[in-house]
Amino acid sequence: MTTAILQVDRLCKSFGGVHAVRELSFSVEPGQILGLIGPNGSGKSTTVNALAGVFSVTSGEILLAGGHIQTLPEYERVSMGLARTFQTASVFSEFTVREQIRLGCNVTLHSHPLSSVFGIGRHPGEDEAVNQRIEDILELTGLVAVADDTVGTITAAEQRFLMIASALAAQPKILLLDEPAAGLVSHERKVLSHLIKAIRDTGISVLVIEHHMALIMEVCDRIVVLNFGSKIAEGTPEEIRNDQAVIDAYLGEAP
Ligand SMILES: Nc1ncnc2c1ncn2[C@@H]1O[C@H](COP(=O)(O)OP(=O)(O)OP(=O)(O)O)[C@@H](O)[C@H]1O
Ligand SMILES: [Mg+2]
Structure with missing residues (x-):
């Protein structure tokens, strides 16, 4: 069995009394695109921020290529191979x-x-x-x-x-994308789909959060579904599309 690029074990994150993520476990294998979906406020960005080290986790473990990272600062996680994008763009x-x-x-x-300034080192x-x-x-x-x-x-x-x-x-060994299609129109989303797969084809694993179901269904190898901070389903796009709990919580009419 190969070592997962990213392994999340019983991750919990509370903000005061709000349990944003509860007992969440999943893994991302080498060369895999994993989708993380769920309704607004279900804990997707909180999960990415916990993985990236924006804040400390309440409990649980995060392993990057087999090594524990949950106590490391953000920049060390980046240099070890975990990179991310933000839900809202902010650039210099x-x-x-x-x-x-x-x-x-x-x-x-x-x-x-x-x-580059002094020519030293x-x-x-x-x-x-x-x-x-x-x-x-x-x-x-x-x-x-x-x-x-x-x-x-x-x-x-x-x-x-x-x-x-x-x-x-x-x-990075793994790239975390938080709503990369936000603000993109249909043909730009197609370009994004190709890009995500091209990134995977260079050997980088991808964890992608998205509300655009067509994009998720097209690019993901596996999908994890959150509702109120808890995982309610995990499987292939086909399995998720037909999962009754997911349809009730999130998809409504099957896409
Ligand atoms: N820094 C914070 N302080 C307090 N509460 C927070 C904080 N960040 C998130 N929350 C709460 O945690 C819960 C999960 O929020 P989160 O942003 O992870 O949801 P999301 O799944 O990314 O939603 P969306 O699809 O709208 O982006 C929400 O109830 C939110 O209000
Ligand atoms: Mg979010």
Whole structure:
């Protein structure tokens, strides 16, 4: 049996009296796209924030590639291979797209942070490797044409793709996407579907939260369904589509 990239065991997160996530367990295997769905307020973003280390968990365990990470700070989890995007886009508008992606690369650098200024502590070949990685990410995310535009001037859809590009810059083992299709129109969602699968095909596992069922059903290998912070179902898209508890809680008319 292979080690899961991400394993979540009996995760609980309370805010005061609000049990946002209750006894949640699931795992993401290498090369897998896992969907996390559920009604508004069911605990999806709380789960992603707990995995990313935005706040401490109330109880439970989180393992990344077999190692416990639930007590580590956010930046250490990123450098160990867990990267995420946010439900709402927020980017530094004065940077170009390429510079923004370069910032995301910094967590992986071995050179001294000031090496590009003072020429000290440089690791040979690192600049070239980073430049190549940035070009590859621009290509993968379809941002080549706007690479030298400032972030504030690109479209809302391009900003969403840039958020994914910045997360990829950290060379993650797993990418957590919180509502990546928010604000995208139909043809942009199709591009996003292709991108998520292309990311998986490069060997990165993906955990995706989305309300757009067509996208979830198309890209996910497995789906976990939350309701009031608890897992109510887990299975393939086909199994979830036909699960009566899921239809009652969330899907309403089967899509
Ligand atoms: N920082 C916080 N402080 C207090 N309560 C919070 C906090 N974050 C989330 N909650 C509460 O936890 C519950 C789960 O919220 P969460 O944002 O995880 O839901 P969600 O599934 O992401 O919903 P949506 O689909 O609307 O994004 C909600 O009751 C919410 O009000
Ligand atoms: Mg949310």
